[in-house]
Amino acid sequence: MLDLKKRILRNKAFKILRRRRKKKKLNKKSTKKCLEFKRTVTCPRYIKRNAEFKSNIQKIKKGRFVIDGQTYDNKLTAPPVFSLLKNPEAVITFINMLNSNLKNRKSTFVDLFNVKFIEHDAIVLLLALMVLFKNKNIKFEGSKPNDNECRIKLQESGFFHYLYKGHSFPFNKSADNFIRESGKLTEGEKAQEVIDFATERIWKQRKLSKGVYKILMELMQNTHSHASTDEEGKHHWWLNVNYMNDKACFSFFDYGVGIFTSLKNKKNGSKFYNALDNLQKIFKSENNAENLKLILEGKLHKTSTNKSYRGKGLPGMKDTLDRNLISNLHVITNDSYANVVNNEYRTLKCSLKGTFLYWELTINNIVHDEKIKSN
Amino acid sequence: MKKLKVIEDFNFTTGPRYIREGANSGEEFRINVLYPKVKEAITNKCVLEIDLDGAAGYGTSFLEEAFGGLIRENNLSYNAINSHIKIISTEEEYLIEDIDEYMKDAQNEKDKSN
Numbered sequence: 001m002l003d004l005k006k007r008i009l010r011n012k013a014f015k016i017l018r019r020r021r022k023k024k025k026l027n028k029k030s031t032k033k034c035l036e037f038k039r040t041v042t043c044p045r046y047i048k049r050n051a052e053f054k055s056n057i058q059k060i061k062k063g064r065f066v067i068d069g070q071t072y073d074n075k076l077t078a079p080p081v082f083s084l085l086k087n088p089e090a091v092i093t094f095i096n097m098l099n100s101n102l103k104n105r106k107s108t109f110v111d112l113f114n115v116k117f118i119e120h121d122a123i124v125l126l127l128a129l130m131v132l133f134k135n136k137n138i139k140f141e142g143s144k145p146n147d148n149e150c151r152i153k154l155q156e157s158g159f160f161h162y163l164y165k166g167h168s169f170p171f172n173k174s175a176d177n178f179i180r181e182s183g184k185l186t187e188g189e190k191a192q193e194v195i196d197f198a199t200e201r202i203w204k205q206r207k208l209s210k211g212v213y214k215i216l217m218e219l220m221q222n223t224h225s226h227a228s229t230d231e232e233g234k235h236h237w238w239l240n241v242n243y244m245n246d247k248a249c250f251s252f253f254d255y256g257v258g259i260f261t262s263l264k265n266k267k268n269g270s271k272f273y274n275a276l277d278n279l280q281k282i283f284k285s286e287n288n289a290e291n292l293k294l295i296l297e298g299k300l301h302k303t304s305t306n307k308s309y310r311g312k313g314l315p316g317m318k319d320t321l322d323r324n325l326i327s328n329l330h331v332i333t334n335d336s337y338a339n340v341v342n343n344e345y346r347t348l349k350c351s352l353k354g355t356f357l358y359w360e361l362t363i364n365n366i367v368h369d370e371k372i373k374s375n
Numbered sequence: 376m377k378k379l380k381v382i383e384d385f386n387f388t389t390g391p392r393y394i395r396e397g398a399n400s401g402e403e404f405r406i407n408v409l410y411p412k413v414k415e416a417i418t419n420k421c422v423l424e425i426d427l428d429g430a431a432g433y434g435t436s437f438l439e440e441a442f443g444g445l446i447r448e449n450n451l452s453y454n455a456i457n458s459h460i461k462i463i464s465t466e467e468e469y470l471i472e473d474i475d476e477y478m479k480d481a482q483n484e485k486d487k488s489n
Contacts, residue, residue: 185397188388192431210467213432221391221436312435323469368466371382371429 065109070141073106078126082112082150083119084251085330085358088337091122092350098129099255099353107139112154115145121251121358123157124179124240128255130163157240176201176243186224191216194241198248198361207367211325212250212359215317219357222313223254247327247362255354258334259295259314260288275300289345292336317357324366330358376461379412380426387429392436401440409441410449416459417451427464435473442474443481453482 065075076097079090101108110130112118133140145151157177178197180190191213199207216239223237240251256262266272276291279300285291294300298315314331321329321340329340333355335348361367381389385408390399409425416423427433445451456478464470 186391186434187397188386188390188399188431192388195431208429208431208466210432214434217389217391217432217434217437221396221434224391224396312439316435 067109067141070139071107072109072139072141074101075109075111076101077111077113078115080114080116082115082122083117084121084125084332084356085119086117088332088352089349091125092332092348092352095125095129096350096353098126102129102132102136102138105136105138108133108141110140110142112145112150113143115150116147118145118150118153120153120157120177120240120242120249121253121356123154123159124238124251125253125356127159127162127179128236128238128253132255134163157242178241180239180241186217186220188213188217191220194239194250198241198243198250199367201243202246202248202361202363203367206370208370209325209361209365209367211320211323211365212361215320215326215357215359216252218313218316219252219254222355223256247360250357250359250361252357253354258352258354260291260334260336261353263300272300287347288334288336289338289347292331292333292338293345296331296338296340321359324364326359326365327362328358328360330356332356377412377416377421377423378426379408379423380429382429384408384412388431389433389437391434392440401437402444404437405441405444405448410445410451413445413451413456413460414449417455420459422459422461424461424463427462427470428466433467433470438470438474439477443477446478446481446485453478 065072067075076094078094079087081087082091084091098108098110110126130140144154156175158175158179162179178194180194194216195209195212196206198212199205199209220237223235235254235256237252237254239253242249242251257265260276263272263276266275279285279291279294283290283294283299285294291300295314296318298318301312301315317329318340320326327341331338331340332348332352334353335351336345337348338345381404385404386399388399389404390401391397392400393402394400412423442456445456446453457475462471462474
């Protein structure tokens, strides 16, 4: 009898002890949660979320998405081959949907989990849009690629450093990737900064790359003057330079209206007013891909002004390629894709709102030694 | 012979066309450096040697505004400029011909509008 009483008392004591332990555990958890919450203020969860964390946490609720307890208006999944050059149509479709969410102020979860191949051209495209989400205070989150190589590439690209501009993501100056966001002006010093970055890696010393400098000045100026149909200096440009396999790969992008939309909207009095129609009449071109080829060959300038283009604009960029100042030039604008070196011009099934250029600087391109630098 | 070296008398990094578009523009170069020196050369009947070498590079708008602008904005004639300047560009030889065309085009436009 006494034993039974003792046993009951002991059980009660254990129960109390268990309850106390449970309470303690709960307290610990909530403090941890508070700390985590504090951390999210300075360090966005976007980068903390890892691959395992992402699975089994999403469900649809009244047409919206609940992911990790957060509700989003939309979830967009990036294509497995996330490269504008290798998979232009899928990437442009994804970017257009993201752009539409931005326009409609829809909170968005960007799902990169299934990305198996990622290139810096697509990273800078995504970055340019996510910065707009951030600037407009539209809620966004995302998952990192499950693929290890892709995840490391995204991290090392400086994507998070430029997106959050915080000390939590310092930019590694010795890294082989460099992203430059512009102001709204044309700035030679910014152009030279990326050229120094590229030449120091290729030739192990600073060199002058007149071709790259000229292209950058033309592109910055075009973004300032032509990227918007109604206002000068409305759009920013983004530039990514990545050094790999003894070459520097340049990706330049502006979310303007694109070359063909810009040409179609030229007002009466402009030297390019009706230029596209005239070009199509004279050369019987049937689509924008053929028009892009004619523009790069300087035909648009010739028909519109009756003069040679003298190195200006897009034909001037093709000149730098022909003069071996750069290599492997690609242009994507609206629904046209051009691989200039391979003379491959094609019409895409979708349209990119803006202009994208890619080119490379290799050890075989012509550069000059620096003589003096005044500043 | 007078000399003008872009990297010494102006800047290593040249900019866009107009001052409002960014630093070290063609307009700024023309107003502050090129026009005074070209005018001086014409007045003193000597030749101004303009050395483009050593700079980071040149956008077409910069060169067009600087040299074409001498005719459009500063009312100099193509012939007067052409006989008093000599352009040096060993690193980018094609720029000499380009600049000549920019000036000819500006003169033609001016002649048409007069």
